[in-house]
Amino acid sequence: MTRKQLAIGTLIDAYGLHPASWRTEEAVPGAPTDITHFKRIAQLCETGKFDFLFLADTPAARTSDLEIWARSPMYMNQLEPITLLTALAGATEKLGLAATASTSFYEPYNLARLFASLDHISGGRAGWNVVTSANDYAARNFGADRLPPHDRRYAKAAEFHGVVTALWDSWEDDAFVYDKEGGLNFRPGAQHALDHDGEFFRIHGALNIARPPQGHPVILQAGASEAGKEMAARTAEAVFGVATEIDAAIAFYGDLKGRMPAYGRDPDHLKVLAGATIVVGDSAAEARARFDRWQSLIHPDVGLMRIRQDIEADLSDLPLDEPVPEDRIPSEARHHRAYFDEIAGMIRRSLTLRQICQQYTRSKVTLFGSPAEIADVMQEWLERGACDGFMLTFPVLPSTLADFVDRVVPVLQARGLFREDYSGTTLRDHLGLPRPANRHSMAG
Ligand SMILES: Cc1cc2nc3c(=O)[nH]c(=O)nc-3n(C[C@H](O)[C@H](O)[C@H](O)COP(=O)(O)O)c2cc1C
Structure with missing residues (x-):
């Protein structure tokens, strides 16, 4: 019997996720805007056969407390994530490419185009992390003083998700026939313009790009609230878990998957990825000493x-x-x-x-240990039903990522817990997710 295998994604920030990563010896000043640096990181993820690389985002720089923020690498200097992923698509072949885009600040039409384009450019490797955003700095860049209340943000997110997926379906898969001989570029009957008058959005039109290779780019989510979990159960295909203890993670896993049948969904079509920060060493003590520095x-x-x-x-x-x-x-x-x-x-x-x-870890488990010890924990979480895989963060780049790829991945592979190589080409293939049928197709 083949063993259930881990899905592995990683949240990348230029210097690494540790707040002092930018001050370590290996940090290259200017990395946040250096595409060569990011390409190297993405290629390392692909060497490690990761499912995907993920970029978080908040569309705002901080504008107060600058004396304090000036001592941190966060928020002030970041490439726009979808632009960056598009460049990384050209530097990788198999790695999934996912980013956050906020339902509070985008127009659905813009977002549907961007992720459809990324999916085409990358050959079906795009993922969209749906967030409602949690930041008033961002609200102030988009015509408001504060974010709307939580329930309003989620109501908007639900409608947003609905129209984005409908826009992705506004062309049937085989709409563009490119028939030179017959002089027909597309089948007119294969366009299905939206006719949407909602509470938040009015959209009467079709997307001006063919249906994405994956049908829909993979939908990721990380909300931990009731509204967040309910939306995830209805729409998400991968969720970033935030539990720091295995029992809480098992409860979260059961809770989320248990909500899915009510929406007619197979619980296997949503992958729960537990958050973990990894520091590999020759021993746990040695790894912790590095972290303490x-x-x-x-x-x-x-x-x-x-x-x-x-x-x-x-x-x-x-x-x-x-x-x-x-x-x-x-x-x-x-x-x-x-x-x-x-x-x-x-x-x-x-x-x-x-x-x-x-x-304070920002809801992340930090695993210190030898390669075998880290693999043990990952194995335990998988086998006890706490997760389907991991959303890993590496404190200092590239070294802590390279340590994981070079030392932990081979242990996971030897135990049959992780792929030896990619068996497909799309992010859906890697995660074992079905390709959604177009709602307008006969087969759909
Ligand atoms: C791994 C991970 C990545 C996240 N990335 C983002 C992000 O890029 N932008 C953002 O605004 N929120 C991000 N979040 C926060 C959540 O998506 C969500 O917006 C937040 O938890 C508020 O929703 P809730 O009230 O339902 O928990 C992230 C959370 C996790 C665990």
Whole structure:
């Protein structure tokens, strides 16, 4: 019997995901806008036979607290993700290419074109991470002072997703016949223009590009709220899990997949990818020592700012070496619920503010260990039904990614837990997802 195998995606930021990665010896100044650097990273992911590389996004630079932000590499200097993925499509052959695009800030028509184009250019390797966004800086770049409330954002996201997928179906798969002899470019009956008058969008038209090779680019999602999980159960094909303990991950997995039959979906058509940060060493202690060196490079103001941002409250008036009073936890999360819950949990466990700053992982499991130890944890999570795979983050690039590719991937392959080579060409092939039939086709 063949073993169930892991799906592996990785969230990439230029220097790595550790807040002090840009200060390490290997960091190349200017990497965030250096396409050669990103090509090298993408090719490393492909050498490791990863399912996909993923780029997160928030369409905003921070414009306040610049003295603090100036000590961090985040948010201020980033290539536009779909543009970057399009360049990476030309530098890779099999690797899936996924990015975030917000339903709060795009028009569906623009977004449908962009991802359809990326899917064509990459030969069927595109994935769209559907987010409603959680950031008022971004809202201010798009005509508002604040984001709309959570339920309104999700109502808009649901309609947005509906019209984007309908636009991708606005041409049948074989609409463009390119018949030189007969002088027919496309079959007129194969266009199905939308006639959509919704609460948020009015669209009367068809996309001006052929149906994507994958039918629809793969739909990814990461919402942890009720509305987020419900939308994922209805529409998502891969979800980034945020549980930090295996039992919570098993519960999340069962919860999400259990919601799918109500929407007529097969639970196997949604892959839950657990978040994990990987630091490979000769031993766990050696790996942790490397990590601690990076931690020591985080400026204390940056540590406090990360907490303030995600608990949505300013704690900078409190002493660093005392527990945070519970009444400083806001009554509810407006933005990233999972991050908020992680910090609130640490406050309730009476950790000091300094400990919270140092231990806060943004809902990520950090695995320190030898290649075999890391493979053991990944295997356990897969076999106990905590995930279908992993959304990995590497703290410092390229070295921690290269360590994983060179040392952990072969162990996973030897155990039959990960592919030796790609067996297909599209992101759907890699993830084992069906290609959606066009809703207008006879076969559909
Ligand atoms: C791995 C991962 C990547 C994410 N990437 C983004 C991103 O690029 N942009 C964004 O606005 N939110 C991102 N998020 C946040 C979620 O997609 C979601 O917007 C947030 O959790 C709020 O939704 P919720 O209230 O349903 O939890 C990410 C979350 C995870 C776990």
